[in-house]
Structure formats: structure tokens, C-alpha cells
Amino acid sequence: MKKIFLISAVFAWPLYHVWGQGTDQLDTKLIKKEKHELKREKANSVYDGAGxxxxxxxxxxxxxxxxxxxxxxxxxxxxxxxxxxxxxxxxxxxxxxxxxxxxxxxxxxxxxxxxxxxxxxxxxxxxxxxxxxxxxxxxxxxxxxxxxxxxxxxxxxxxxxxxxxxxxxxxxxxxxxxxxxxxxx
Missing domain, CATH: 3.10.450.360 (Nuclear Transport Factor 2; Chain: A,)
Known part of the structure; x- marks a missing residue:
């Protein structure tokens, strides 16, 4: 039983990191994309300065x-x-x-x-x-x-x-x- 648990943990550990890293990278890419879009909108807007x-x-x-x-x-x-x-x-x-x-x-x-x-x-x-x-x-x-x-x-x-x-x-x-x-x- 210990062997099955240990083998499962060994195989699950890399998958856990891959899934976690993938979402972090996805979140980072999404944030960068949104920031880029906001900068573009701000650059095209004449209303960004005055209230x-x-x-x-x-x-x-x-x-x-x-x-x-x-x-x-x-x-x-x-x-x-x-x-x-x-x-x-x-x-x-x-x-x-x-x-x-x-x-x-x-x-x-x-x-x-x-x-x-x-x-x-x-x-x-x-x-x-x-x-x-x-x-x-x-x-x-x-x-x-x-x-x-x-x-x-x-x-x-x-x-x-x-x-x-x-x-x-x-x-x-x-x-x-x-x-x-x-x-x-």
C-alpha cells in the first residue's frame, strides 16, 4: 500500500508543478495582454489627462x-x-x-x-x-x-x-x- 501511495505521489508531483506553472504563466500572459491593451487605449485617448x-x-x-x-x-x-x-x-x-x-x-x-x-x-x-x-x-x-x-x-x-x-x-x-x-x- 505504501508503494502504491509513494508511486502515485512521485508521478503526481511533476503534474502538480506543470498545472500550477501553466496557470501562473497564463495569468501573467493575460495580465500583460490587458496592460498592453490599456496602454494602447490610453495612447489613443485624448481624455486621459484632464478629469x-x-x-x-x-x-x-x-x-x-x-x-x-x-x-x-x-x-x-x-x-x-x-x-x-x-x-x-x-x-x-x-x-x-x-x-x-x-x-x-x-x-x-x-x-x-x-x-x-x-x-x-x-x-x-x-x-x-x-x-x-x-x-x-x-x-x-x-x-x-x-x-x-x-x-x-x-x-x-x-x-x-x-x-x-x-x-x-x-x-x-x-x-x-x-x-x-x-x-x-
Whole structure:
């Protein structure tokens, strides 16, 4: 009787490991496949960054405009969209209220006195991207651009380069220009 039990145990032992290992490998393969599918879905989704409430509020604020992508960070959600052939970024605070939008504009879009001041004071600087920040006057929260907070009002932000020096100027809608920050490479 002991021999039969011992022989059965000897033959059953390898089968036990094969069956157990097979399920572990199957589970691992299934988990890897599911992770891969989730990554693919996330990569194809423009909604993975901003929260659902922010995206709903975006649709209320801007209508049914296609979203290019959305991002989130600890301070706000950012929704990037195309409107009338121009690229915009809408910024929302933690309460899903619109802070404002940014869009790139040309130097010619600046107020004339701002253009004259910049051309006179910074003649050797190459003009880089210019952002127009359009503030939502109903939301007192400001925004952080170029790693620096600024007041909640409409402004232009003009990047200038000279050699290794990169600076950003701020211009009011009236054309008053001031130094804003230095940009690190």
C-alpha cells in the first residue's frame, strides 16, 4: 500500500508543478495582454489627462469642439483644441472653472507701442513665440506660465533670444511692456 501511495505521489508531483506553472504563466500572459491593451487605449485617448468634470465643463464653455489632447498637473487641467484653424489651450482650476486660454500670435498682433518698445530696447534679440493669454474675468485664479505666476488679466508673453540668453517679456493689452522672466534651457 505504501508503494502504491509513494508511486502515485512521485508521478503526481511533476503534474502538480506543470498545472500550477501553466496557470501562473497564463495569468501573467493575460495580465500583460490587458496592460498592453490599456496602454494602447490610453495612447489613443485624448481624455486621459484632464478629469471628466473638466472635459464636461470645457464642452459647456466652448461647445462641441474636438479636443486634441488634455493634460493635468497639481495646479490645473489643460485642454488643447483647435478653433477656426488656430491651436488653443484652455486652463481649468481644481474646481473645474475656466482660468483662461492661451494661443500663439504674431508680432504684428501686439499693440503698436509694444512693438516699437521691443524693437527699440531689444534690437539684437530674435523674436520667438508670442502667447496671448485671454483671462476669464469671472475666475479670480491666476495662471503659472514659464514657471512663474502672474496676475489674472489679459496679457501677451513675448519670448526673445540673444545667444544663450532667453527672456520673456510681458505686454498688457495697452502695450505696456515689462520684463517677465528668464527661461532656462
Amino acid at each position: 471628466e468634470l473638466t472635459l464636461s465643463q470645457f464642452n459647456i464653455d466652448f461647445g462641441n469642439i474636438p479636443i486634441i489632447r488634455s493634460e493635468t498637473d497639481p495646479a490645473y487641467d489643460k485642454v488643447i483644441f483647435n478653433k477656426d484653424g488656430k491651436l488653443y489651450a484652455a486652463y481649468y482650476d481644481l474646481d473645474t472653472r475656466l482660468i483662461g486660454t492661451t494661443t500663439e500670435v504674431s508680432f504684428a498682433d501686439l499693440p503698436i507701442n509694444a512693438q516699437q518698445y521691443i524693437n527699440e530696447k531689444y534690437p539684437d534679440y530674435k523674436k520667438g513665440p508670442i502667447l496671448l493669454f485671454d483671462d476669464n474675468e469671472f475666475n479670480p485664479n491666476g495662471l503659472i506660465l514659464y514657471d512663474r505666476a502672474f496676475g489674472d488679466e489679459d496679457n501677451y508673453f513675448i519670448e526673445l533670444r540673444k545667444g544663450n540668453e532667453n527672456i520673456v517679456l510681458e505686454s498688457s493689452m495697452d502695450g505696456e511692456v515689462s520684463y517677465f522672466t528668464t527661461v532656462r534651457n
